[in-house]
Amino acid sequence: MKAGIVGLPNVGKSTLFNCLSNAKAQSANFPFCTIEPNIGVVNVPDSRLQKLEALVDPERVLPATVEIVDIAGLVKGASKGEGLGNQFLGNIRETDAILHVLRCFDDDNIVHVDGSVDPIRDKETIDMELQLKDLDTVEKKLDKVKRAAKTGNKEAQKEEAVLLKLKEGLEAGTSVRAVTISEDDREEFVKPLQFITDKPVMYVCNVDEGAAATGNAYVEKVKAAVAQENAEVIVLAVGTEADITELDTYEERQMFLEDLGLDEPGSAKLIRGAYRLLNLETYFTAGVKEVRAWTIPVGATAPQAAGVIHTDFEKGFIRAEVIAYNDYVQFGSEAKVKEAGKMRVEGKEYIVKDGDVMHFRFNV
8 A cells, every 4th residue: 555745846755755764765955856756665663563572472573564655746737747747646646645745844944836835825736736637537537428428328427427526526626535425426436537636635744843742833724724624634843853763773762752742753653644544454463483464454354354465365264263452462372362262263254353363264
């Protein structure tokens, strides 16, 4: 699953990417520093994994991961191909969620593409370009659907009504995700078109060091502006976070964080937030060879969860042996969990819960 970092040029996207992935994307004080999208695979911080490691003492530990894509900065006119517009919009279409970085700090030494700091204007600039691109997609699809609808095709008429509703919303400056459409119609007619503004979004307010713990007036404006969007907002001092990642020891990093009034790096909160944004959760396998976190969509069944390990596990699924994470920790080992009668045997209909520790029985 991919989350794409977007924003205007010079708002801190590549610095954030470096901070998250430790892949040193070029970062400089001029627009279009990022041309090709940088891709980093980022570990999802999860204290449960460390607890299981301490109990099992495996040969290796593998965390869950999210793919983060750093995409070229956008400018006005991108939907018409201005700047790196077409490339930007193509790259973002391939992601599953959007991390929208907004500049929420003053610094005369860092140029702003529009000459002044205004995160709401910046947000609206990008929203408009993404909405215009989606409007183009709607209009092209409508041209085809209208011809079928005129012949009396009921399905085409239904699709036409949905597309006209989307067109009306986009023309009014409303993103696809915020247009009121039934879940069935959204699944059938909207999702296949992969609208950019239908993707879930997290707004990353990039602040200076002094506002890392509390935010600032810019952040409050952003929160007010996105209150109706059902989007996440996170405050991050991106430059400071980058400095923290450069420190050699865990103790030094913790001291730096405490001085800022933080209990953990903001980047860790962001990664977990991105994981939630993608509607993902974790289950674990735990044995002497490895303790591993596996990523599944919320609502996945036991066979679907097994299929993440190997497709044969899903095809030949017989049953799952399941231990709740809290039970594993309470009793301290798989054997003691069994003794206490806390291991459950679940079938094909079982919906996996976040934190389940699982063994799969299968036959191919």
